[in-house]
Amino acid sequence: MNQTMRRLSLPAVGVCALLLLPACGSGADSAADSSASSSAAADQDGDQRVTVFAAASLTKAGDELAAKYRESHPDAQIQFNYAGSSKLVQQIDQGADPDLFISADRKNMDKARQLSAFSDADDPTVIATNTLQLVTAADNPAGIGSIQDISDDRIAVCAPEVPCGTLAQEALDAAGVSLEKPSEEANVSAVSTKISQGSVDAGFVYSTDAQALNADGQRYTAIDLQGIQENEYPMSLTHTGQSKETARQFAQWLSTDEARQILAKYGFGAPQQ
Numbered sequence: 001m002n003q004t005m006r007r008l009s010l011p012a013v014g015v016c017a018l019l020l021l022p023a024c025g026s027g028a029d030s031a032a033d034s035s036a037s038s039s040a041a042a043d044q045d046g047d048q049r050v051t052v053f054a055a056a057s058l059t060k061a062g063d064e065l066a067a068k069y070r071e072s073h074p075d076a077q078i079q080f081n082y083a084g085s086s087k088l089v090q091q092i093d094q095g096a097d098p099d100l101f102i103s104a105d106r107k108n109m110d111k112a113r114q115l116s117a118f119s120d121a122d123d124p125t126v127i128a129t130n131t132l133q134l135v136t137a138a139d140n141p142a143g144i145g146s147i148q149d150i151s152d153d154r155i156a157v158c159a160p161e162v163p164c165g166t167l168a169q170e171a172l173d174a175a176g177v178s179l180e181k182p183s184e185e186a187n188v189s190a191v192s193t194k195i196s197q198g199s200v201d202a203g204f205v206y207s208t209d210a211q212a213l214n215a216d217g218q219r220y221t222a223i224d225l226q227g228i229q230e231n232e233y234p235m236s237l238t239h240t241g242q243s244k245e246t247a248r249q250f251a252q253w254l255s256t257d258e259a260r261q262i263l264a265k266y267g268f269g270a271p272q273q
Contacts, residue, residue, distance in 0.1 A: 174227020
């Protein structure tokens, strides 16, 4: 009798073990599914964050563009980082990982697209244009009427590697004017600040900056320049940005009439079709 019971006990244990296996497997699958769902949710949340590296001259327009886009896409988190175009390229080269880059010229965009961050990226799209001008301090105390009237130590220019600096040098060369000791700034916003503070007699800034200065209620004289072309603002998604739906959608929206109306409000021209 005891032997019979001992023989029965082993199969009974085996059956119990077999009955428990599906339950254990079900729990493991549920845990795996839960983990996968959490990862997917995290990826989806991350996809809503879009980091844009943009030329300093886009500062005010960029902030309004981001705000306008969020009105119809409340989950989108658009974060702009503004600096001189050459500085932004340097930051990307050193490991910064934006989703979208907007340069104030094609030269720096071409440099950026040589970097691994732009591997497999689509061709850049021009979203706006701008024009460099010579803008005097409020009420033009130095009586500047043309580029020939400027003096070395009272003029602000962008650094030569920045688009506004490149254009300023082209304008100076075309006019036959040489500046020995100008106040050299990192980007066009810094030049604009020098002008608004009266620290210089004049500075080379974009027409968009001249418009912003005059909006403050004071009178700044903007002088058109010869021998230069308007500069284009190309944008390009990075390799990281191309993998994000929100980044792709925002980049596409920047070429819409709605976005161009905002850019026009700040003095930017429309790209040539």
